Amino acid sequence: MAALEAAKPGGSRFVGGCVRNQLRGAKVDDIDIATQLEPGATKAALEAAGIRAIPTGIEHGTITAIHDGRPFEITSLRRDVETDGRRAVVAFTQDWAEDAERRDFRLNAIYASPDGQLHEVVPGSIADAIKGRVIFIGDADQRLREDYLRILRFFRFNAWYGAGMDADGLAACERQKEGLTRIAAERIWKELKRLMEAPGPSEALLAMDETGILDIVLPGATASETPSLVAVEQGARLEPDPLQRLMAMTPRRVRDVRQMTTHLRLSNAEADRLTAWADPALAHVLGADAQALRQMFYRHGPEAVEDRALIEAAQLSQGEAFQAVRRAAAGWTRPEFPIGGDDALAAGLKGPEIGACLRSLEADWVASDFTLTRGELLARLSSRTG
Structure with a gap:
């Protein structure tokens, strides 16, 4: 802020979420600054002070300053010249009121000078921020x-x-x-x-x-189960997870999940997690005994099992049952299947029969609650090839 003030005294103010959250006593994450300097002058002022300046949204007047490793978004005062419902063509201005009037909500249009003085350009904005009123400008x-x-x-x-x-x-x-x-x-x-x-x-x-x-x-989504999901989350002291909340609103059918992931263009990791949760091979989790849970963890992964358990708990109001699954997942370590392809080759198997035989033996091992030893599995392998 000192660099901007040196270029134009009184021409820059904090704005938006940082001011709103400060008024509410909430955590301040991002810091946005509005300035009467145009983008070129903003960049020059920052660089003159030895501050890295990145033109992240230059067409809309935004320069990101990196100071002590922290980003600050600095945007020139502007007014909308043309809008199409998605993006705006803007013109820069020196008028704080014009800049405020193009913003969305009154509680986001509060400015603060570097000395902490508040500027209520839009009447009612300070009261809105304090009282939690979200009102359009x-x-x-x-x-x-x-x-x-x-x-x-x-x-x-x-x-x-x-x-x-x-x-x-x-x-x-x-x-x-x-x-x-x-x-x-x-x-x-x-x-x-x-x-x-x-x-x-x-x-x-x-x-x-x-x-x-x-x-x-x-x-196809519905929010009807969201309140019960939040209740289970709070009972288990879970941090909010947007994907789990999306699961609670989405029909648990692979077809619907695939349509959802395509519709929202989710990342591969997000899509994989939703698909694993919807896998029809994953049976009901709540009420499963310890052995059944271990088998689920092995075949589907603990994350998918926990996701399924949470959504079931929300649907059935069974928070305690969900927490039991969480404890089981936390104490589970994935076991390693004791035999592999080299053992099958040594036993004389070839081609596709190797995979088929190993899958069958792995199913036996899982059904034994992972207790069959390497020796016992090799004996079964030998008996199937003898």
């Missing part, structure tokens, strides 16, 4: 038509900070919901993940479900 429908992703941001901010959903804002989101079909899947999933990382997202997700917004971004 100006005409809600217009704000949404500028960028339809703001529909999901409305629900995300309510999930994290809201103390009761603004009825006018909710109605506007419902009216404009079809605009979400114009938003790239990657942006949709990024916003949904941040929403589902909230400690208590149930009210927001249920409202999305009731208004038909959820079905647009997650076709």
Whole structure:
């Protein structure tokens, strides 16, 4: 901030989440700065002070400064010249009010000078931040038509900070919901993940479900089991996991899961985890005895078994049973199958019969609760080739 102030005294202020969270007594993660300097001048001021400057969003006036290993996003004051529901063409300005009026919610439009002085450019914004009111700036429908992703941001901010959903804002989101079909899947999933990382997202997700917004971004999903899932999570002291919450809203059918992963363009790791959870070969987990659990851990992996157990626990309100599965998974170490291809070759097997025989013997070993020894397995191998 000192570098920016040296270039234009009084021309830069903190804005957005860092100011909002400071007012709420919440943790401050990202630091955003608004400045009257245009991007070229911002970059020059930073570099003159020996600070690395990266033009991460230069067309929208954003420079990322790296100071002591920490990023700071610095954006020139701007106004929207043209919008298409996804991206905006902007023009730079010196007017703080113009910059504020193009933002989404009042609680995100609070500015703070380097000395801590607050600037309430939009009336009511400070009270909104303190009381947890998520209210659009100006005409809600217009704000949404500028960028339809703001529909999901409305629900995300309510999930994290809201103390009761603004009825006018909710109605506007419902009216404009079809605009979400114009938003790239990657942006949709990024916003949904941040929403589902909230400690208590149930009210927001249920409202999305009731208004038909959820079905647009997650076709076939339902939020009805989210409250019971959150209750099980809290009982087990789990950190919120967006993928597990997605599982709770998605039909457990491989076809539906594959459609979901394609629709949202999930990463390979995310898609693999959802597919493992939906695997029809993975039987009901809750109520399984210790031996059955060990077999599930071996065949499907403890993560998939825990995921399945959590969703079952939410459906059946059996938090204690889920915690028993967690304890079993924590104490489990994957055993190593004692024989392999070299043993099969030594026994005289060839080609496809090697894999078939080893799979059969591995099934015997798993059924024995992993107690069959190498010697016993070799004897069985020999008897099958003799």
